[in-house]
Structures are given as structure tokens and as C-alpha cells.
Amino acid sequence: MLCLSAFLSLPLARAEPIRYSVAEEAESGSLVGKLAEDAGLTPAQLSARRARLVSEDGRQHFRFERASGRLVVAGRLDREELCGQAATCMLPFELLLSSPLQFFRVEVTLDDINDHSPVFPEERVTFKIPETSEPGSCFPMEAAQDLDIGSNTVQEYSISPENEYFRVSYGSRITGKKSLELVLEKPLDREEHAEMGFSVIALDGGSPPRSGTTHVKIFILDVNDNAPIFTQEEYIAQVLENMPEGSVVLTVLATDQDAGVNGDITYQLSQAVGKSDSAFLIDPITGAIKLTKPLDFEAAESHEMSVRATDGGGLSAICKVLVEVVDVNDNAPELVVSSFSSPIPENTVPGTVVALFSVRDRDSGANGKISCALEDQLSFSLRPAYKNYYELVTVSALDREETPQYILSVTAADAGSPPLTSTQTFTVDISDVNDNAPVFNQTSYTMYVHENNVPTVFVGAVSAGDADVGLNAKVTYSLAPEQGAERPSCSCISVNSENGHVFVLRPLDYEHLRQTEVTVSACDAGSPPLRANVTVRLVVLDENDNAPLVLYPAQDGSPASSELVPVWAEAGYLIGKVVAVDADSGQNSWLSYHLLRATDPGLFSVAVQSGEVRLRRPVTERDSVKQKLVVLVRDNGKPPLS
Incomplete structure (x- = not known):
């Protein structure tokens, strides 16, 4: 933000241009001016801010020495070639500095030297x-x-x-x-x-x-005493630059009061010096001036020539002809990119300059008036920078996860009829910043393991994704330290840092630990890193690893339990009850009771569910006074234990 404030506080361009003058044909390397000093810049600033010269037509007539800050002549400068007969020959350009962006308008006037001799059209x-x-x-x-x-x-x-x-x-x-x-x-x-x-x-x-x-x-x-006379001393015609070859521009007319041969007039066209490739010819009899090739307003806005009318006796007259070329919209606008930044980080602040470009049109008037538009964009906009320069800037926050790339089309259109357009495409890539924490694909995980498991058994996996890319999206997993003492951490669980696989490290006993919870943390490799936590609940599944335990009669090595049955007892009489428990759970702890052996098996019965021992029939005198019973207690596991 401090950098942005400093940038915004700097003037983009100096209001008044820096002006110099230099004679044409000056030798390459000749000093034009101390540009850095006049712009108030130091050599260190010139290098750090990558100072360079930018001209509208792309031609560099001057060279800028960063080390000394001097502006020198880059090559041969011919005023007549660059400016023709213009009274003033001024070569404008800009001194462009980056970080922050700044312009200095520079104008160098090219002074004329006497490097051309007068030339007559005819030797x-x-x-x-x-x-x-x-x-x-x-x-x-x-x-x-x-x-x-x-x-x-x-x-x-x-x-x-x-x-x-x-x-x-x-x-x-x-x-x-x-x-x-x-x-x-x-x-x-x-x-x-x-x-x-x-x-x-x-x-x-x-x-x-x-x-x-x-x-x-x-x-x-001897005789011819009347010279031809033109109807006008100067003829002026306006011609569209797209008129086809052979079109009549205008017709000059001269008259001669003499008669016969002395009054017969022929016309001769004379172009300006240096215009050997004439675009015009004249009919020697009619005086009609025609085009020999299409004209180009951008090459020359007017053409001046003279016409000599000569009669048969040798007398002549001269008139001037000025052909003014009328511009038509035959040049599309041109976009010249001076700087372009891509990719840009997604946390780029609104108002950041992404590209700087200039526009120009070789036509004139409305045909050369340019307007620029950015097509269908909400995140970027165009704003004028200086003269014919524009800046492409961000106007809202960017989100790489939503839009990783923008293809921006800038269209420059002139005001001609019909208008001509040019389009420049800027492909702006958005680079990632670590603004998204990992996200687990479940809000919590429940995993199961059978007791008596083998060590380091795989029980499941956690998985988290990160919307960022590169290191900002590289996720590693770890067990998060437990907070507080209400839930002690379990040292029996580990998680693979690379793939999130969860392992139980040692055998578990359902009868001692039925379930436990740990917190798994997913952390990305960004700077600073972002993380997310998820709860993993481990449920231990019971195995049938405990046989039933008979509580009554006691099985601690003492003599077998004795019960007394009166002789008058009827069928169904309750003799006693076998009581047993099983440390397992579920069906592994469902117990059933069975009469395994008896002195007289037909005399007794054992209830399968309750373990109650009863008489099946009344006792008779033939029955033995002492009866021995063996009761089997069996659980419902697979295989069952008893």
C-alpha cells in the first residue's frame, strides 16, 4: 500500500516539454542536451527505473545515455527528408521511466543548414x-x-x-x-x-x-507579337487520394490573339525539383492534367507544379497549379505496446497498471481521430495516460481460482465513414497466492478396526483439496495435538503425511478400548501456510475372543455344587440355576445353556436361555439318591466358545 501511495503521488508526465535544438546533419553522438539533468533525474534513477526513449512512429533519431544522462544524435538527420519544406521541423518523443511509470515530453527542433544548392527545373x-x-x-x-x-x-x-x-x-x-x-x-x-x-x-x-x-x-x-495568356495565374484543385489512375484533375486554358501557327498553343507540365516520379501528366493539346497513379495524402498533402503554354511562334506563358490531396479513411489505427505485465498476482490491488500502449492514425481530421474501447470486461478498464497513450488497469479484486486467465481485446476505431478499426489482444495470466486453506472432503471420518488386529493395519484415509496451485496447493497431513485433558491422545494411530492414509500401529482389545478420536491436520506449503482440521473417530469391532465365564456354581477348584431335591418334588421343580457371563459384546456374548451329561439324563432339563435346572418328571424310588449333572455354557460367536 505504501508503494501504491508513492506511485499515485508522482506526476505521470511533466506538463511542459523539455525542448532542445540541433542542426541537421550533426554527427552521430553529437550532444543534444543534458536530458537527465533537465528532467531532474540522477544516473542511478535512470538505471533503476529502466529509462528509455519512446516515439510515436517507432523511429529513434536520438540515443539516451543512461550512464551520463546525455541525449545525443543517433544517426544522420536530414531535415528535408524528415519535414520537407515545413517552416519548423520538430521531432517529439517521450522519456519513459518505469517503477513507477513517468513520462517526460521532449521536443527537439531540427535547424536547417545550407546543404542544398538551388536547382532549376531545366538545365x-x-x-x-x-x-x-x-x-x-x-x-x-x-x-x-x-x-x-x-x-x-x-x-x-x-x-x-x-x-x-x-x-x-x-x-x-x-x-x-x-x-x-x-x-x-x-x-x-x-x-x-x-x-x-x-x-x-x-x-x-x-x-x-x-x-x-x-x-x-x-x-x-520576326513576327509573333502576342504571347499566350492563361485564364488564371494559379489553378487549385482538390483531389481525393483514392481517385483512380487516369482521372482528370483539372484543365488549364491559355489563349493567344495571334492567328494560324502563332496562335496554336501546346502545354508542357513541369514538376517540382526532386519529383522525378511524377503522378501527373498533361494533354499537350487540351491542357487536361491527369493522374498517372493514385495519390497518397499521408505521403504528400499537396502537389505544386507549373504549366508552360507555348504558341507556334515560340512565345510562352507559365501558370502555377496546386493540387490539394483530400484525405480518405484508408489507414486503420495502429496500437503500439510500450509495456505489458503478465502474469500478475491475484492479490493485485485495483488500479494497478497492466499495460501501456499508444495509438496513432496516419489519416487526418475525423479520419485520424481515435477512440479506444475494452470489450466486455468488469475486472479491467482503460484510462487515458498522456496525449495518445492509454493504460490498461485493474478495477476490481482478482481471484485466480475463479478466473485464471483473462483475454482482453482492445479495439481502436477512427471516426471515419465507414470507421476503420484495429484490435490488440492482451492475454493476462493470474498467478496464485496462498489464499485458500485445505478443505477435507468430509466433515468428519469414522473408521473401523477389528480387535486383535495386526500391527500397522490400514483402516482408511482422509483427503483434503486446496483450490490454489503449486506449492500453495501441496497438502501434507499430520496428527494435531489434542487440546485439554478431557480426551487423551491415542498413540495407537498414525497418518501418512503424503497421502492421508490412517494406520493402527498396535493390536487393540475391544474389552479395554471400544473407540477413540484423533484430530488430523491438513497443511499446505504456502507462505505463510494455511491449515484445516478434521476429527477421525476409530471404532474397535469386537471379536469372539472370550469364552463364557461361569459365575455360579463357582469354578475356582472347589467341590461341585450340591443341591437337595425333596422326594415329593413334582415335574418342573426348580433345582438351581447356572449363572454365566461373556466379556464380548453383541452376538459374541449371547449365551445358551445345555445339559451335557447326567446320571439320568431323562430326569433333568436345563433352560437354554436362563440356565435354570428343573425336574422333567417326579422322583421315584428307583432313581439314584445322588445325581451328577454337567451343564455346557456356549456363546453365539463364530466359532462359538464354551
Whole structure:
């Protein structure tokens, strides 16, 4: 509980991110910042809490040195590759610590360096200019493009060698976009110069500056005095990223007031620098721009290109075309698991974090808005952790004996139409703790043994089960010490500790011990161990091991008993009674009396049940004055004793 309180008292993530900046193309191992110091952590904490870097896209541009706490460059960083022409290139990630869980948001801004030279779309440009062109006439050119940004991109243009007929103009149009033009400085004379050539140099503002060159060839023509004019300076089209190949994006249109060949216009498409694998082509006659392959919003949200319209006399005009790619819901959400704990003990407190994962969707807008749900679970729930991170936590007590394993399905769905989903399955095993005592399969046991038994005779077994597993369910048996003196313990009984078999160790005598009770304890091997007790009653069964004992007449070696019978006694006269007992019980002690021998057997009778001796007939003068009787007393055992 103290650990849980300490964990809950810690902030999960720092409110403000830790920010650094580093120049692109910095060497691997270059220092970005002292991250541990800025996060307020010591090297010992970094190692103990298994500090590591986690990024949304899974790519690691930086390396974190646990020993020193420094954040260094992990590999080559190309700002143009990572961020394109964006004004700011920021690489976010998180510093993740475990035990307890904690985040530090880190943002590293990648500064641009002047590592790209300006590049013209065409190495050679040809103009056909009529000699009637007036000074001040402008001839548009494709501007050079530089993948760098800010001051490192193109700043100025010049002509080399300097030319008395032309100068270069680079400025902003009304629309705010900069244009490059050749400006005629003085009238042309085809007869004096039928053609001329020079280079246009683009210079960026880097230190040192970089340059790019295109060669211009000018042919002086005689007549065509009207250049094509586009209906718009800039065309903008919006295209769904799932439009099929061959679809028409838009159609540009230029007109020329000249007639005949000088008014015939053809169109030529020019892509941006570095876009050799163009997704567009233009019909040179109609100006229809078509797709050569499907677009991908996630790869590029827009495409900029230029179209040159050239008439038959060589005059041309340029317009810009901007194709904005409209996102469709073609990317399912992605779940990235940062940490997962399984198995977890069944005594885990509610609120324990089982898994940490992040979700992302490469689509934008509603198509990239993600919601997460946990399917049909009462023992676990999802809760937002930070930004796009979620925690899978316990919400109620767990019982391994009831549910040893949970299969949890987390579904991430975007808000597209129709929505796309992804499912991540977490299999959480519940480990056992010793929370169940053994339970006997009977509330008490009664076992039987015949007296005069052989030593160590098996009389029965006790059995207890334990709902736990492993050592927590391993049950051993023992005799529990008796409490108090009202029931002395019996040393004649033992129990096998492994299987619960009960044995009588020595022969017993029913006449001395008819039953006894012991307490058997079942104990598991958990820590601490749990136990249960049960009463075992041992009943001794009688054996016919005692012959009848005649109490009267006495059988102690004295002379035989004498009885007097008057001569007038009639039949049925009671002469005497034989009295006997048997130490056995039950039918083994049922006695019967029999006249075994007599001087005159016909004169006497013995009652079988009572042992009474009576006359069967009156005494006569012929009868002997002295009669001797032998009475047999026999029990009902098998075999009987007498």
C-alpha cells in the first residue's frame, strides 16, 4: 500500500516539454542536451527505473545515455527528408521511466543548414523572341528551387556574362508568389543578332552561399507579337487520394490573339525539383492534367507544379497549379505496446497498471481521430495516460481460482465513414497466492478396526483439496495435538503425511478400548501456510475372543455344587440355576445353556436361555439318591466358545 501511495503521488508526465535544438546533419553522438539533468533525474534513477526513449512512429533519431544522462544524435538527420519544406521541423518523443511509470515530453527542433544548392527545373531554356518586342517586355522563367528554408533558400538571381539586352527580375506578384522573368532592356535586331546565349545564376543566402545555373538560349524571330495568356495565374484543385489512375484533375486554358501557327498553343507540365516520379501528366493539346497513379495524402498533402503554354511562334506563358490531396479513411489505427505485465498476482490491488500502449492514425481530421474501447470486461478498464497513450488497469479484486486467465481485446476505431478499426489482444495470466486453506472432503471420518488386529493395519484415509496451485496447493497431513485433558491422545494411530492414509500401529482389545478420536491436520506449503482440521473417530469391532465365564456354581477348584431335591418334588421343580457371563459384546456374548451329561439324563432339563435346572418328571424310588449333572455354557460367536 505504501508503494501504491508513492506511485499515485508522482506526476505521470511533466506538463511542459523539455525542448532542445540541433542542426541537421550533426554527427552521430553529437550532444543534444543534458536530458537527465533537465528532467531532474540522477544516473542511478535512470538505471533503476529502466529509462528509455519512446516515439510515436517507432523511429529513434536520438540515443539516451543512461550512464551520463546525455541525449545525443543517433544517426544522420536530414531535415528535408524528415519535414520537407515545413517552416519548423520538430521531432517529439517521450522519456519513459518505469517503477513507477513517468513520462517526460521532449521536443527537439531540427535547424536547417545550407546543404542544398538551388536547382532549376531545366538545365537549358530556350526562348523564341520576336524582334518587334519592346524594351521592358518580360519573359517568364521557371524559378530555381532550393530544398532548404529561410535564408538558406534562393535569395537572388544574376546573368553571366552580363548582357546588354536582358536583365533578370525576381519579385513578388499581386498574389504574393515570387516570379522570375527576363526583362528586355533594349530593342532587338534579328539581322544583327539572330541568337544569343547566357546563364542565369540562382544564389541562396547560406554561409557560404550555394548557387544553381540554367543556360538560356534566345532565338530572335520576326513576327509573333502576342504571347499566350492563361485564364488564371494559379489553378487549385482538390483531389481525393483514392481517385483512380487516369482521372482528370483539372484543365488549364491559355489563349493567344495571334492567328494560324502563332496562335496554336501546346502545354508542357513541369514538376517540382526532386519529383522525378511524377503522378501527373498533361494533354499537350487540351491542357487536361491527369493522374498517372493514385495519390497518397499521408505521403504528400499537396502537389505544386507549373504549366508552360507555348504558341507556334515560340512565345510562352507559365501558370502555377496546386493540387490539394483530400484525405480518405484508408489507414486503420495502429496500437503500439510500450509495456505489458503478465502474469500478475491475484492479490493485485485495483488500479494497478497492466499495460501501456499508444495509438496513432496516419489519416487526418475525423479520419485520424481515435477512440479506444475494452470489450466486455468488469475486472479491467482503460484510462487515458498522456496525449495518445492509454493504460490498461485493474478495477476490481482478482481471484485466480475463479478466473485464471483473462483475454482482453482492445479495439481502436477512427471516426471515419465507414470507421476503420484495429484490435490488440492482451492475454493476462493470474498467478496464485496462498489464499485458500485445505478443505477435507468430509466433515468428519469414522473408521473401523477389528480387535486383535495386526500391527500397522490400514483402516482408511482422509483427503483434503486446496483450490490454489503449486506449492500453495501441496497438502501434507499430520496428527494435531489434542487440546485439554478431557480426551487423551491415542498413540495407537498414525497418518501418512503424503497421502492421508490412517494406520493402527498396535493390536487393540475391544474389552479395554471400544473407540477413540484423533484430530488430523491438513497443511499446505504456502507462505505463510494455511491449515484445516478434521476429527477421525476409530471404532474397535469386537471379536469372539472370550469364552463364557461361569459365575455360579463357582469354578475356582472347589467341590461341585450340591443341591437337595425333596422326594415329593413334582415335574418342573426348580433345582438351581447356572449363572454365566461373556466379556464380548453383541452376538459374541449371547449365551445358551445345555445339559451335557447326567446320571439320568431323562430326569433333568436345563433352560437354554436362563440356565435354570428343573425336574422333567417326579422322583421315584428307583432313581439314584445322588445325581451328577454337567451343564455346557456356549456363546453365539463364530466359532462359538464354551
